[in-house]
Amino acid sequence: MRKNVILIIALVISAFGIQAQDVKYPVVKGLKQLPNGWHKFSYAGTIFDVEVRDGYLIKGNVTWFDNSHYSGSFVGNKISGKGTYTWSNGDRYEGAFRNNQRHGKGTMYWKDGRKYTGKWKNNFQNGKGKSYDPNGNLTAEGIWESAVLIKEKNKA
DSSP states (O other): OHHHHHHHHHHHHHHHTOOTTSOOOOOOSOGGGSOSEEEEEEETTEEEEEEEETTEEEEEEEEOTTSOEEEEEEETTEEEEEEEEEOTTSOEEEEEEETTEEEEEEEEEOTTSOEEEEEEETTEEEEEEEEEOTTSOEEEEEEEETTEEEEEOOOO
């Protein structure tokens, strides 16, 4: 039975093309009926502990069924502004978001100890940034475009 459940979950994830580093969208219906203030509720397997104002998420915490988690601000019911998103595999991003994507200045921490800190655009490293190995040693510094180092900083 357990094998069947795992197989079904794997099939659902592959059918919808969910990737580990995608930020999940906090889908909520019925927010317009909630009064302004803090609310704790669950919807479609997602747990919300959020502030609602005029029918929109403002800030708070969201936990999905796979234990991925977001804590931070929202704009128009989308993850936007500053926050922290932790994936179920232990990877974590702290920084700026726009329209459910890493966008602006932020730091990505991988569970294996690697780290990237710098600019992001549409979920990819984009702009000035630094990459570190699991021991904290600088491995690359320069300009990134779509997660590719295109111009390394001259070491003087």
